[in-house]
Amino acid sequence: MDARTPRLMRSLAERVPATDTLYRTKLIEQAAKLEDVIAMGLGDPDLPTPPHVVEAARDAIARGETRYTHPAGMPKLRQAIADLLRQEYGLHYSAEETIVTAGTQEGVMLLMLALVDPGDEVLLPSPRFTSYDTAVELCGGKVVSVPTYQKDEFALLPSEIEARITPRTKMLVLITPNNPTGAVTPPNAIREIAEIAKRHDIIVVSDEIYAKLLFDDAEHLSIGTLPGMRERTITMNGFSKSHAMTGWRIGYLAAPQPFIQRMVEPRHTLSINAATPSQWAALAAATGPQSVVKDMLDIYESRRDVLLKGLDELGFTYGRPAGAFYVYVNIEASGVPATQFCNDLLREARVLVSPGMLFADPDDRYVRMSLLQPKARIEEALGRIMEARRRLFRG
Template sequence: MHPSPPFQLSARVRTLKPSSTVGVLSRALELQRQGVDVITMSVGEPDFDTPPHIKAAAIAAIESGRTKYTPVNGLPELREAISAKFRDENGLTYAPEAVTVTNGGKQALYNAFFALLNPGDEVLIPSPYWVSYPEMVALTGALPVAVPTPPHSGFLLNPADLEARITPRTRMIVLNSPGNPTGAVFPPEVLRAVADLAQRHGIMIVTDEMYEHLVYDAEQVSIGRWAPEHTLTVTGASKAYAMTGWRIGYAGGPLPVIAAMHALQSQSTSGASSVSQYAAMAALTQREETAGFILTARAAYRERRDRLVAGLNALGLRTPTPQGAFYVLADTTPLHPDEGEAARLLLDEARVAVVPGTDFQAPGQVRLSFATSLETIEEALQRIAQLLGEQP
């Protein structure tokens, strides 16, 4: 008889769901290692390289020895650059001391949830949603409450649906616009209405604007313009500047919230990579070069989006046109009524890796990323067409 192990996993970890995105990628990579030709449309990562002026700033930082610890909340000059970015691009007034730099946008969200939520609190999250929001909220002991947005509207939020779910325990609203996985961009009138109800009910808004520069047919507006004392704005360098692996996120908001997030980070990871911070500073301060890169990338994404949406709809897989980000949600019920089984068929039979909508709260749908070449999209559409043709 073997003795019991000298440990017990915590209840919070035992209830944590693994990321479905990571699970699909792992399966796709395993097939690729076996020599199988798999088209991966499951990962939310730009296929562009980090721009040269950003890489040059990182190299210069290394060569000049700027590789030591930084302040937990980020280099002062980077926080000044972020403050200026919020002012000039978002119309938000965050002093440098009301800005914090984190190890990716996900840490900013994690810090915010643990700084603001207690067990038993309720958090409203429009769905379909990014899979990590409810899991991070649940880790705090709070309860995530989904607020559905319908596909026929382009997944736009109805503020009345949000307000109908407010209870005395509601402490927070999480917004993501442009959204993952929907690509929805909430219009100014919707954001103004949400800001108003948050102020009336005394609710904090955490808005994830990581895809703010990837907007195609809509106006990107920060909700913090209308409710500055009720809003924490989270964004970062990953998507717009093709800096996913550099792991730089940042947030601005009320000073007490930022101070609490700083305290949490000081007892966990401490500051972000010094070299990555100098690279991010170049992205934010060398604006002409950065703007040129964003324009080029955005034009490419728009062309890819249009081709993928048209192709999927032509195949009978209803797909709303996203207004931002680089994802589509496609209705795969013609392939199989269960989105998990549809994703499995697409991977195992068509060799196209997608993410089932299960963990996004998007039943009957799968997410495809168009952060890949037009040639890859064309090949994926051909494979999906062949698979649909084989269906009875």
């Protein structure tokens, strides 16, 4: 930078990445200028937060529950989280071995601050939610991508992990079900990954935020339940996706108590505590009827069936999602790169989807479509794509 560069920009610390967000921004700005755009690339549930959860927050505010809590979270909520982890996933943690964060996003940053030293390598599946990249790089670490493949339904392969381990490898981030692919890494592979982690003395961050959203009898295995893994695993989860609570900003971490205890002060520094009314809402989510999650899952599954049928008719392929609420679509049949396809699709059909480049995927053949529109709107989006096919497709 020279003297003509604005003073603040010249003062940026080297750790702040110069990430080019121009493409994402332009796509959103373009969509804002159009009428009746169907957003098919979002990750924010369109279904309402369950009424008993909303009511719990409303009651908490009415009672004056608006002050700070302990930085690690309300004791009642931490105990409810420990109970939920045991009942749902077979993970045995005490309340003191949990910590409540302002969404799992804050949990990601907290963990990278705690674990990543300059030069450490962190294994991340590709494609992926790229906030991990930013957090690792802000801490001076190096991201090492572990590719996944459509032929394997984008499930993480143990052999691909082990092939990328070096003396600098400190951590593997295991994300299952995955965003943006909806892939669920099967239990046998999870067991192999656990053996790799032990053999190479690697920490595992197990991101299980979508673990309650499973299709087709898919099975989720929490790696922290396996022999020898409890002491080297941090389990991360929350209520954003399972209970349609993205804006409430409640996530949590679970790990052995000495580690959690060391997280309390850094967590306090980041935001003191997760919003108090939101913690009461999360308590209701954790202890209330879990049938609400099944009801949402049934809706997502019916939407998935509609979307997959339409994609088949368009000649697009995909990894069949076994979890979450995304479909990672191979649009190679269109004859254009994914980034161009997204621009053309928005202009010609007023349908907004996200290219794989936004998920650290170097293969410009994929887009993420989500199940977060009513079935009628998904059908309409597919119809628009079909109608615009001649203008969109090349060759």
